[in-house]
Amino acid sequence: MGEAPSVQKEHILCILPFPEPTEILRNIQKKHPQVEFTYILQPITASRAWNTDAKDIPDETFKKATILCTLASLPSDPKLVPNLKFIHFFSAGIDHVRSTPIYKDTVIPLTTSSGIHGPQISEWVIMQMLSFAHKEKLLLQLQKEHKWGKHSEFGQLKDYVGQRLGVLGYGSIGRQTANVCKALGMDVIAYTASPRTTPESKKDTGYIVPRTGDPDGVIPSAWYSGLDKASLHNFLSQDIDVLLIAVPLTDETRHFLGKEEFEILGKKNAFVVNIARGSIVVQDELIAALKKKEGGLRGAALDVTDPEPLNKDSELWDMENVTVTPHVSGMGTMYLERSFEILERNLTLLEQGKKLINVVDRKRGY
The missing domain is CATH 3.40.50.720 (NAD(P)-binding Rossmann-like Domain)
Structure with missing residues (x-):
């Protein structure tokens, strides 16, 4: 009997302004043992709430990633992420990244957190x-x-x-x-x-x-x-x-x-x-x-x-x-859990070779 095909290792890079949700990540790894995370806390400041600049992230960190989770931070050059299968945004709208090379010059699938708000x-x-x-x-x-x-x-x-x-x-x-x-x-x-x-x-x-x-x-x-x-x-x-x-x-x-x-x-x-x-x-x-x-x-x-x-x-x-009010209507204690739930669902769909949910239509802009 031949051996069962091995499940490909996924390296998920998270660049987010929230403290690392260790329990949530642990639960995802229980369902998907082939997944490993690199979590980078990038706090929101007055100048970078929607700043897409990620120059402080080492090139090698980007190159290892097969999935990127982010609010706004993206590599300046798509060549830095040759292995990306999709990018998951922790926002419903993606108007803040439409001028980036990742958006304009690649076909990397982009998924959003639409639905959690x-x-x-x-x-x-x-x-x-x-x-x-x-x-x-x-x-x-x-x-x-x-x-x-x-x-x-x-x-x-x-x-x-x-x-x-x-x-x-x-x-x-x-x-x-x-x-x-x-x-x-x-x-x-x-x-x-x-x-x-x-x-x-x-x-x-x-x-x-x-x-x-x-x-x-x-x-x-x-x-x-x-x-x-x-x-x-x-x-x-x-x-x-x-x-x-x-x-x-x-x-x-x-x-x-x-x-x-x-x-x-x-x-x-x-x-x-x-x-x-x-x-x-x-x-x-x-x-x-x-x-x-x-x-x-x-x-x-x-x-x-x-x-x-x-x-x-x-x-x-x-x-x-x-x-x-100061753009706070979408905030809540379930924000992170629900956004990672979309990521986990798409991990399952990726493994099954099925279509991802919440995929951005670049022509429409959402």
Whole structure:
């Protein structure tokens, strides 16, 4: 009898801004004994949160790697990683690496952590919606001043039953937000770049946190698509009460929402929530729409701004109808575990010779 074929050794290089999760790595090695890890802690600093420079990593360390796990750090020269089978990013978006040689000049598969952010970001979105509707800013101020507020200040509160959520970008975050908003009694409509006209096309084929999201795409009462202005305006014209911006940042979506789009949303006095990227909106035109007393936006919750950090003199800081948070909606205690779960799943698929999940389409940019 011939010997069984040996499983190829995998050397996984992790360059991450988190302390080494030894228990998680140990569990992966139990399932995949052929795997060995090199873990390099590269702390986030003000100058390198999304800095792709990895010049401080020895060339030999890169050359040994068959899989690279990173938030942003990449070798400057693809020749340094001749053995890479894929790169796993610990972020959902990869707009910060699109100008790198690895992205532009190679066909190395790139996988993302898309799907892990749905629970915590949807909770942030719901928190902002409810806080705005129930005047949480005023309540906190009254408590700080030891004042018992007047009921007349709160009598006109409107709940979300029957209101419409428009999800601009129906990915994992949009699907879980839709899931929760449906439980509030809201109607949901979805927007995607390409048409989703069949049951199969509406399914979520990426990583899904158990018991979350909309795996089969059955929640929206209607779907819209198209990156041209006419298609976008058609979607925005559907009496949207709350717009969730959840599209990836690409050349097509940069400054996707400006004066014209906010005028359409202003007809319904919509509330805008942005958890995607700040430059998807034209920020000055968003501010103008928020300041309009007639036909403007009723408020906004922004976890992302343009630029980041937001300039100290930006009007957004002091606007009563705006909440600004420092790009923290995706943070949570399960972040690392879920991202490594995607890596482990792809290790299994690699061993089986099957297609990886969460693979970036370079032409689309996500």
